[in-house]
Amino acid sequence: MLFLVEFSVIKPDPGLIFWTVIIFATLWFFLGKFAFKPIAQALKDRSDSIDQALKQAEQARAEMANLKAENEKILQQAREERAVMLKDAKDMANGIVAEAKEKAKEEAGRLVDAAKMDIENMQKAAMTQVKNEVGSMAILIAEKVIRKELSKDSAQVDFANTLVNEMKMN
Amino acid sequence: MFLNVKFSHIIAVVCMMSLSFTAAAQHHGESHNDHGTPTEQHQTEAGQVEQQHSDSTAGHVVAEEHGAQHEESESELVNGKYDPKPMIFEHIGNANEFHLWGHTAIPLPCLLWSKEDGLTTCLSSKFEHGHKAFNRYVLHNGVVKRVVDPSFPTGEVSIGHITTTEVEKAEVDSLEHEGKMYAIEKASKIGAFTSWYDFSISKNVFTMLLVGLLLCLIFFSVAKAYARGKDKAPRGLQGFIEPILVFLDSEVIQPMLGDRSTKFAPYIYVVFFFILFNNLIGLIPIFPGGSNVTGNISTTMVLALFTFLLTNLNGNREYWGHIFNMPGVPAVLKLLITPVEIIGVFTKPISLMIRLFANITAGHIIILNLVSLIFVFGKAGQSIAGAGAGIALAVPFTLFMNVIELVVALIQAFIFSILTASYIGAATESHHHAEDGHH
Numbered sequence: 001m002l003f004l005v006e007f008s009v010i011k012p013d014p015g016l017i018f019w020t021v022i023i024f025a026t027l028w029f030f031l032g033k034f035a036f037k038p039i040a041q042a043l044k045d046r047s048d049s050i051d052q053a054l055k056q057a058e059q060a061r062a063e064m065a066n067l068k069a070e071n072e073k074i075l076q077q078a079r080e081e082r083a084v085m086l087k088d089a090k091d092m093a094n095g096i097v098a099e100a101k102e103k104a105k106e107e108a109g110r111l112v113d114a115a116k117m118d119i120e121n122m123q124k125a126a127m128t129q130v131k132n133e134v135g136s137m138a139i140l141i142a143e144k145v146i147r148k149e150l151s152k153d154s155a156q157v158d159f160a161n162t163l164v165n166e167m168k169m170n
Numbered sequence: 171m172f173l174n175v176k177f178s179h180i181i182a183v184v185c186m187m188s189l190s191f192t193a194a195a196q197h198h199g200e201s202h203n204d205h206g207t208p209t210e211q212h213q214t215e216a217g218q219v220e221q222q223h224s225d226s227t228a229g230h231v232v233a234e235e236h237g238a239q240h241e242e243s244e245s246e247l248v249n250g251k252y253d254p255k256p257m258i259f260e261h262i263g264n265a266n267e268f269h270l271w272g273h274t275a276i277p278l279p280c281l282l283w284s285k286e287d288g289l290t291t292c293l294s295s296k297f298e299h300g301h302k303a304f305n306r307y308v309l310h311n312g313v314v315k316r317v318v319d320p321s322f323p324t325g326e327v328s329i330g331h332i333t334t335t336e337v338e339k340a341e342v343d344s345l346e347h348e349g350k351m352y353a354i355e356k357a358s359k360i361g362a363f364t365s366w367y368d369f370s371i372s373k374n375v376f377t378m379l380l381v382g383l384l385l386c387l388i389f390f391s392v393a394k395a396y397a398r399g400k401d402k403a404p405r406g407l408q409g410f411i412e413p414i415l416v417f418l419d420s421e422v423i424q425p426m427l428g429d430r431s432t433k434f435a436p437y438i439y440v441v442f443f444f445i446l447f448n449n450l451i452g453l454i455p456i457f458p459g460g461s462n463v464t465g466n467i468s469t470t471m472v473l474a475l476f477t478f479l480l481t482n483l484n485g486n487r488e489y490w491g492h493i494f495n496m497p498g499v500p501a502v503l504k505l506l507i508t509p510v511e512i513i514g515v516f517t518k519p520i521s522l523m524i525r526l527f528a529n530i531t532a533g534h535i536i537i538l539n540l541v542s543l544i545f546v547f548g549k550a551g552q553s554i555a556g557a558g559a560g561i562a563l564a565v566p567f568t569l570f571m572n573v574i575e576l577v578v579a580l581i582q583a584f585i586f587s588i589l590t591a592s593y594i595g596a597a598t599e600s601h602h603h604a605e606d607g608h609h
Contacts, residue, residue, distance in 0.1 A: 006341070008263040008313075009466045009531055011359040015281075015368040016264060016468035019375040024472060027382050027444060032436030035389035040435045042396035043419055 252550040254542030256311075262462040262534045265312035265373045266294040273299050276457060278376055280314055282307055282357075284366035287324065294370075296326070303327045303345070308354055310343055315354040316366045317345070322352050374469065377461035381447040389443070418442060418587065426591035430598050434591070437480060441473060442587040449530060449579030453572065464582070465530035467523065474523035477590045482515065485597035518593055522586060529582050533575045540568040 150156050260269075268276035277295035282305075284290075290305040297309035305324050306317040310332050330346030332354070344351045357368030371379070388407065395408040404412045423431045423438055448463040463469055491497065493511040496504060543564040548557025 006263075006356075007259055008359075009462060009527070011362065011467070012471055013264065013357070013359055013368070013466075013468045015357065015370060016372065016374055016466060017360075017472055018369055019371070020378065020469045020472040023375070023378045023382050024440075024444060024476065027385060028437060028440045028476075031385060031389055031440050035386075035393040036436040036439040038393045039389070039396050039415060040419070040423075040432070040439070042393075042400065043415060045400070 250549070252542070252545045252548075254539060254546065257542065258535055258538040260311055261460070261538055262465060262531055263313070264461075264466060266309060266314045266368075266370050267312050268373055268376070268457050268460075269312050270457060275299070275312065278371050278373065280307070280368075280370040282314060282316070282366060282368055282370065284316060286320065286365070300332050300345075301329065303329045303347070308332065308345060310354065313356065314368060314370065315343060315356055316364070317352045317354050318365055319352050322347065373461045374463045374466055377448065377451055377458065377463050378469070380458055381444065381451060381463075384447060385440075385443055415439070422584075422588045422591050426588065426595040427598075428595065429600075430595065434480070434594050434598075437476075437594075438587050438591050441477075441590055442583050445473070445526065445586055446579060446583035449583060450576075452530065452534065453575055453579060462531060462534050464526055465534055467527045470523045470527040473526070473586070474519040477522060477593060478516075478519035480590075481518075481593045481597045484594065486599075488599065489597040518589075522589060526582050526586055529578055533571070533578055537568055537571050537575065540564050540571060543567075 150159060266280055267278050270276065275294075277293040280290070280292050280294050282290045284306075287305055290307060292304055294309060294314065296302065296304050297307070297314070300309050302308075303317065303322070304326050306322050307314050308317065308329060309315075327347065332343055332345045334341055334343050336342070342353055343355075344353045346352075355364045355366075356362075357366060358364050388411065392408050392411050395404070395406070399405075399408075403409075418439065419431075419435070422442075423435045427434050427438075445464055448461075448469070451459045452462055452464065454460060493515065494508055496507050496511070499507060541564060544557055544560035545551070547560030547563070548554065551557070
């Protein structure tokens with residue numbers, strides 16, 4: 001049986017081996033050194049940087065959570081403080097109003113008292129004036145009465161005599 | 171669901187690609203039909219030669235008158251059957267030219283060395299497809315062969331038809347020159363040395379150079395992209411290559427090599443992409459594809475040899491300790507285990523060599539066989555109906571095989587690199603880890 005073209009691929013060919021060694025070794029050297037080494041390094045660097053970024057993100061997230069909790073706490077505190085402050089303010093306002101009311105009452109009382117006193121004083125003054133008026137009126141009347149009685153000489157002499165008698169007796 | 175849709179798209183694209191491959195492959199097969207015309211001649215001659223052989227005691231028999239009626243035979247039918255074997259073996263083998271169709275081929279540079287004549291360099295077109303000899307070299311079925319007889323003239327010589335005869339179960343090719351027959355012999359192979367060596371830029375070497383160029387173009391540009399765009403999302407070619415690189419890194423290099431990965435990763439990458447590109451380019455049926463580079467044992471032998479050397483030159487004390495003095499094993503068993511381990515040192519690279527070679531060659535042979543169905547059914551062009559039936563049968567099968575071969579191309583590159591990484595990784599593993607692994 002003739003094959004005509006032999007099954008040559010199973011027979012190692014020195015020429016082909018020679019060229020394969022040269023081509024493959026050259027590729028290995030140049031591609032390995034100038035392509036695959038930098039590529040492998042770049043891949044490693046990037047995966048490292050991604051890992052780091054992920055870790056940092058995780059950290060940031062934890063920090064965020066912390067911060068948020070803290071904020072919440074502060075907010076709660078602020079809210080409580082506000083409530084306290086509000087209560088204080090209300091109390092104070094109430095106090096002020098009460099005080100003001102008290103003061104007003106006092107003032108009013110004082111005013112009333114003063115008015116009363118004034119009234120009293122004026123009453124007294126009026127009384128005094130009335131008394132004075134009445135006194136002078138009495139004197140005037142008495143004068144007129146006396147004048148009328150003493151308008152005759154005899155009456156004057158009599159009167160003078162009585163007066164002198166009275167004086168002598170004394 | 172979303173995944174399904176995507177997957178079906180990929181399948182559709184691959185199918186379409188394979189369809190075009192198949193069409194081209196058919197064309198290739200047909201073209202070969204044209205080219206293979208002399209084959210039948212050879213066969214008939216051979217038959218007649220054998221008849222003559224009974225009454226002739228001479229080694230190779232001259233069948234001169236057959237050399238004349240050479241060209242215009244319709245088919246390559248042998249006993250009414252188409253024999254695809256020569257076509258297949260020619261396609262998977264190395265050659266000194268890129269055969270396109272008929273007598274059209276792309277010539278390749280030849281570097282031929284023999285003890286008597288020293289170095290001969292020329293383009294394979296100088297041989298004019300077996301019509302001319304140059305410095306005693308001729309081209310036969312796309313392969314350079316050499317006239318052994320020192321009386322044959324050197325320089326450019328017109329020659330007659332080359333015939334093949336069988337002598338004592340060995341094939342002997344001989345050419346006719348000025349009425350005399352001269353035996354011609356193939357270039358030296360390891361284990362079958364002849365008078366000369368072929369260091370030509372053959373079809374396989376050309377394809378390897380092309381792959382080398384492609385790899386350089388692609389990976390220097392990718393490396394540049396990585397250097398330029400640090401901490402940036404990969405784009406373009408870099409984005410296309412990156413998933414493969416990341417896959418290799420996370421599935422092959424890191425698990426197998428661990429802390430030694432910086433030293434050996436470049437080798438793993440180069441091996442993977444060299445094999446992958448050669449596998450894929452071999453699946454393209456037209457120039458510059460179609461060479462069976464990784465399906466040639468010379469290439470896989472070199473790759474396996476590099477792995478063998480890397481493994482054993484970098485093997486540490488524990489590695490050799492496990493081979494020659496397996497810890498924790500009784501002395502009696504060591505007598506048995508040590509030889510097995512020593513054999514294992516060599517069987518590992520040999521298995522690498524044969525696995526890749528056999529897978530790729532087998533794939534090529536199956537596809538070529540399926541394409542041959544058209545010519546087997548069609549009786550090499552004599553039965554159109556048969557050819558139609560052959561096409562109906564061969565196209566879906568070839569399509570299927572081409573898709574399988576695409577997968578095989580990837581898988582074999584992956585297997586070669588992962589095994590290489592595991593051998594190197596195991597040989598360089600640190601003591602502590604080795605102990606863990608052992609128990």
